[in-house]
Amino acid sequence: MPPAAVTEAVATGSGGSARGGRRRLPWRTLLAAAGGLALLLAFPGYSLPPLAVLGPAALALAVHGRRARSGAWLGLVLGLAFFVPLLSWSGIYVGSFPWLALAVSQALFVALLGAATAAVSRSRLWPLWTAALWVAQEALRGRVPFGGFPWGRLGLSQTDGPFLSLAAYGGVPLVSFAVALTGTLLAAAVLALVRARRAAGRATATRGPALRTAAAALAAALAVPLLGALAWLPLPGPSLTEGGPTRTVAVVQGDVPEPGLDFNARRRAVLDNHVQQTLDLAAAVQAGDEAQPDLVVWPENSSDIDPYLNADAARQISRAAEAVGAPILVGAVVEGPGRFISNTGIVWDPDTGPGDTYVKRHPVPLAEYVPARDFFRLFSDKVDLVRRDFVHGTEVGVLEMGGARVGDVICFEVVYDSLVADTVEAGAGMLVVQTNNATFGYTDESEQQLAASRLRAVEFGRTVLVAATSGISAVVAPDGSLARRSELFTPAVFVEDVAQRDSTTVAERLGAAPEWVLTALGAGAVLAVAVPAARRRRAAA
Template identity: 80%
Template structure:
């Protein structure tokens, strides 16, 4: 790869002395290439399902910014980001309008502008495909952490729900999967650059080496599957029988919450129907039952009728039920809470969502954001942040509970596994996103988590998509949107550890440092040259 990366273009278009007219002629083609790259990357994500296209996104961006200055790279990265994030996040505005959607997509695209600038800056270095791929990880680490705790949606790794790259989640989590995708793409870009340079010279060895490197990365991913768990739900530990109830909602949209009693009744009815099927010998008796987020938006601690209905369902199925509830308090707050409801003793252990969604579950600086959209006032009371890791033990299961978007935050899921979870549960409510790709995109994150931690992941959604994800990321069961459905599966309570769990965030930080170090090297080299020039 070093032989490939050591060469630079014969004349970088943005190099000192390059003709302004030449820059003007070439920039539109680069802009079109960046736009095409963003759209191609979009096609790799769930909803389109062409995951094998993912490396072409980083390849297009690397080619577009190759040899440019940081300012041009920032523009090209912004174009790439807008063409990717605006359609990817279109679900975020389905019921609240275009402004919140475009604001979120634009903010996410700003991070791709930073990536474009950094990639352009390091594109003249030896081994530039490696630095470019590492910068993808660094950019996603920044995007997932800063400003209102970040929003790590649409990371490269989350496009890979099957295939050779997915296995790498077990060794370095989502960051390593994303790095592998990006490196494959940047090596393809290097091969193309080398072929263009070799035209008429017959020196194709650098291009061949780069192409071999691009093929080697997914090949290594394919080999990495060999020691990993397969699709069995019951191997690896004592099994418990788990039921998932998707009760559905009266209608899509924000107004589902105005009919919260109907949503609760749907989940009670689904559980009663399951109990009848168990009594008839048509279904296995579950040890635990999982209801989704918002299955009881009536606080069962305060509303006796809601508590009575949940107790009725738990008693009928004769198993503890994990209920997703909205609970009043403390004070002016409310909480998004998972409650273990025992058929005999009622409510027990709880998990309070640790990462409520800003501008959806709580509104910081409300007056400021109201200036842009009055939709913030749809959030009438702010959700409190939970402080305890979501490990819940009931019915023989060790459940690591995460709620809705928490599944895309690496540390939150890692915490429940390290606390001793034998399986992971994602309680979610996607009713507010209509018939969009949001549910598929969120399910993709659950599939990555299954491989990352070698655990079965149970997704319970009010209106879909609910699913049982095997430890190899495959789907043992899944529902459709806006249908009532129930699953019953035996699931092993695993206690094995993956390398990804043991390493934690280390792969991400190492790759971030690698990209950051390359960028720093360019900056220091430029400063040294300026000082040397000034001395003469």
């Protein structure tokens, strides 16, 4: 079937017989799968951000005029085509079951989105409601179950281009909405053009209005990224030193002996690597080859030996801090409280030793702790790789060190809007992401996580420092650009002057309001369709 015929088959789904609808369903399924693959290509690893709009466009075309159950199937297809390859890093060392279980669980939310999109597809202004439903789906997915998993949101694909600026005005939800709205408006233009084509040559008055609708939808689709481009004008540029007093910061990536889960079995080697890189930095400072840092950042798991209990580990960290003459933010695994362990950032002063701490507030379920362990063991014995559960921290991670107020978030916390927002609200002048990606090998996980840091830099107008054990470490400027970055499994040290900013973006002032408003719009549109339909069914019964 030629592409035009496929498009027409999609566009005419609201009419025809049930048998015709079933014949067209395979083409809709292929369209949904193509939309999922287009989304995948937009994300880091392939890094083609403009393609993200094709995901919402494909789903809107596929489900237009369909019943909710068909929409659910098509949403599931798009979700699987997207999440299965996107999250393949999650099974790199633990097997396919955890990876596929995670991917399917996320695709089910897109199935719900497909059903809701189908329900509102005959409504007036359906491109607006559909775009809002994308935000609603991401809001739900980012909260349930076990605190949610907001990975793979539309907004997190936009590491470059006009949509990225919108993070400063409404965070990741507004970026997702803009991407989705552009896609649904393109879908509306396609549907209108197909109606005009079908009316060509007939004695009908429908062709003119259809062409005008197509032109209006296309103009609106182009207007969204244009607004994003204009939104860059008042925002900070790529300078790391403008906007406040500067501090010289060193980011250390010590590397691990080898990729995989077994890196932790050689935890002393990991600590020694970070100590040695810091000693080398100290020598470079003494030789005049590097600037004297005011503070040094080590990654998550840079000391999986508890330095409070192990005197030798404490001596090595103190040795590094004394040599470089600056406090070090150490990522450590700490015993307690009770039967738990803590994923902790420790400010280690060269004179006084360990001081302020931040304990990770959102440990990763089934990776850092196992809820309902007996239940999940029925599906995979890999849960027992997590021998002890990490505790949930309770305090916001703003740490005073080297004359700076450092906002610390650990690893996957960077994708959770509220965890980053309250860190900035508590007075962080710059953000630090301590992370350990050694367990994901040479996959795209590090690139995908770095993309979230780039969105956060724009969202809050702050420099973001990413310190990873094995990469990717980076210095992200307030406009989301990369001032420095490392490669995977390669030691690296960055020394940069970083401004301590106290400016407030619109996104920070609005908080979660854009997400809640857009979610309410989408939910309201579904209710506006579902409630009258339910009443009609009751009346006909």
